[in-house]
Amino acid sequence: MLVHLPILxxxxxxxxxxxxxxxxxxxxxxxxxxxxxxxxxxxSSLLLQQVMxxxxxxxxxxxxxxxxxxxxxIDQLSALLLLIISGLSTxxxxxxxxxxxxxxxxxxxxxxxxxxxLSLAGMLGIVATADAFNVFVFLEISSxxxxxxxxxxxxxxxxxxxYQYLIMGTIGATFILIxxxxxxxxxxxxxxxxxxxxxxxxxxxxxxxxxFAFVIVGVCLKLALFPLHLWLPNAYAYAPSIVTAxxxxxxxxxxxxxxxRFTFSVFGLSFSFTAxxxxxxFLVLGLAGIFAASTSxxxxxxxxHLFAYSSIAQIGYMIVGFSISTATGLMATLLHLFNxxxxxxxxxxxxxxxxxxxxxxxxxxxxxxGRQMPLTMAAIVIGGLSLIGVPLTVGxxxxxxxxxxxxxxxxxxxxxxxxxxxxxxxxYVWRIVEVAYFKxxxxxxxxxxxxxxxxxxxxxxxxxxNIYFGIDTRLSVQVAQAASQSLFGVSx
Amino acid sequence: MLMGLYNYWVVVVxxxxxxxxxxxxxxxxxxxxxxxxxxxxxxxxxxSMAKVDGGTAPILAEGISQYSNPxxxxxxxxxxxxxxxxxxxxxxLAVRIKEAYGSIEEEEIQKKDNLDC
Numbered sequence: 001m002l003v004h005l006p007i008l009x010x011x012x013x014x015x016x017x018x019x020x021x022x023x024x025x026x027x028x029x030x031x032x033x034x035x036x037x038x039x040x041x042x043x044s045s046l047l048l049q050q051v052m053x054x055x056x057x058x059x060x061x062x063x064x065x066x067x068x069x070x071x072x073x074i075d076q077l078s079a080l081l082l083l084i085i086s087g088l089s090t091x092x093x094x095x096x097x098x099x100x101x102x103x104x105x106x107x108x109x110x111x112x113x114x115x116x117x118l119s120l121a122g123m124l125g126i127v128a129t130a131d132a133f134n135v136f137v138f139l140e141i142s143s144x145x146x147x148x149x150x151x152x153x154x155x156x157x158x159x160x161x162x163y164q165y166l167i168m169g170t171i172g173a174t175f176i177l178i179x180x181x182x183x184x185x186x187x188x189x190x191x192x193x194x195x196x197x198x199x200x201x202x203x204x205x206x207x208x209x210x211x212f213a214f215v216i217v218g219v220c221l222k223l224a225l226f227p228l229h230l231w232l233p234n235a236y237a238y239a240p241s242i243v244t245a246x247x248x249x250x251x252x253x254x255x256x257x258x259x260x261r262f263t264f265s266v267f268g269l270s271f272s273f274t275a276x277x278x279x280x281x282f283l284v285l286g287l288a289g290i291f292a293a294s295t296s297x298x299x300x301x302x303x304x305h306l307f308a309y310s311s312i313a314q315i316g317y318m319i320v321g322f323s324i325s326t327a328t329g330l331m332a333t334l335l336h337l338f339n340x341x342x343x344x345x346x347x348x349x350x351x352x353x354x355x356x357x358x359x360x361x362x363x364x365x366x367x368x369x370g371r372q373m374p375l376t377m378a379a380i381v382i383g384g385l386s387l388i389g390v391p392l393t394v395g396x397x398x399x400x401x402x403x404x405x406x407x408x409x410x411x412x413x414x415x416x417x418x419x420x421x422x423x424x425x426x427x428y429v430w431r432i433v434e435v436a437y438f439k440x441x442x443x444x445x446x447x448x449x450x451x452x453x454x455x456x457x458x459x460x461x462x463x464x465x466n467i468y469f470g471i472d473t474r475l476s477v478q479v480a481q482a483a484s485q486s487l488f489g490v491s492x
Numbered sequence: 493m494l495m496g497l498y499n500y501w502v503v504v505v506x507x508x509x510x511x512x513x514x515x516x517x518x519x520x521x522x523x524x525x526x527x528x529x530x531x532x533x534x535x536x537x538x539x540s541m542a543k544v545d546g547g548t549a550p551i552l553a554e555g556i557s558q559y560s561n562p563x564x565x566x567x568x569x570x571x572x573x574x575x576x577x578x579x580x581x582x583x584x585l586a587v588r589i590k591e592a593y594g595s596i597e598e599e600e601i602q603k604k605d606n607l608d609c
Contacts, residue, residue: 133567133570136571136574137570137574140574140577140578144574144577144578144581147581147585148581151585151588156589156592156593157605159585159588159589159592160589160593160601160605162585163520163582163585163586163589166578166581166582166585167514167523167527167582170527170531170578170582171511171514171527171530174530174531174534177534177571178534178537181534181537181538181541181564184564185541
């Protein structure tokens, strides 16, 4: 049983998805989905433990040897991502049953859970597999279900957002497919490890260079790197709250995983950072993303839009860490990936609670909520502090390492710019605090109560995690460090 | 050079035609058609690169020693399914957009959205 964990991680949610159809009662489907997601979380915890003690796990599908058969390879990086995805999916699901009652028509509950599980399976698959073509297939499984999930939003703009995401996402995925095809043409293999062995022989050819460029652009579209981020704000703003909380925590993280996987493990560090001026390119785009998106966030009237722009800015931080291209820089990226998933899922879930109570997340509707929904608003404040990077929250830990990495590299101006970016975060978080705590309640809405427990429990699990991992950084730092060191060890 | 690589020329031309339609056209259905052409060019790329001169289908038979590479063909079967699924989801969204907005022209939808804000 333990030997088969890598495949069970993917196959359990994938097989569970159609089974949802057999369960007709909404509560039953929800419980089933929750159990399946919890099971995936359990598996990923076991995998992480196994990887940390005994190194990379290699699993051959159907017993076929590697270059011919498909191989799943779980190293520290994949194990960390699997844990983030399955863990946050489970916590977010706790609130799903309550949340979707107000946001999705009753006849679509079952479909919602099926799509959710498919999306989860797709993301887990991307991370677990070591086969380049498999990555494309899983990417499309998770993306196609994501388009449908976003289109479930109440507002008609959700449809338009989903359509735009479909166009952009498909172009991105097809670019990755072209890149994989070009790589296969040059090497005759699709296995990532095998590719990394064979690509150096042909790395001076224009074909490999083109393949690299296609893969990088495709992945950057998926991860919403600054000039390619246009699909993200609307998709996050108009999707059902649960979907937003889930995707904000996981979807772009998976794309960043792919970026790291392709540049470090497949093409190799020396090729990746010399073939294209990747370092300077990502540094500039990352910083531009931080400032442009944070500034946009300040001017948003819809709080979901506001945090969606802030997500783009946070992706900027991860990309800056990546562009430093030292072990510390990559570690900062991975830490921020973990921490940002915790912050944004807490924030978007709290917004889901607000949506549940007052049916809107426009900023002017937040008046007086500080007193009416104290626990929910406190969660938003703590999440906001974490976004800014205040000590004792997770945000501080990752920004600390990010600044450390840039100073280590002698990039003083970058460290200063990162701090300036955090100042912008103070502005947009303050706008929410100001409206929620210092303005009287909207007329005719004096009787709003605190959100129900089914919201408060998952929100506060996440908020506690935000503080806990801000103080006790052993787990996150240790895993991130091990992952980044092993990536640098593979390709010195 | 030009003739020897003609399959790549076909791929590149189709790819650019598809990509151009996606970017330049405001009609949602036309965009999806463009997207399909764009994806199809990639299918042709995979299929044509696996063809070996003088090779036949990879079936063991007497007197034949040269086979085309079946792997990219199999891969592209999967990609075709993915492509069809994408087109289906895209068209379904276009139908829903038509119901909700009364239009499938990008400009009009944007205009109505701006009114909502």
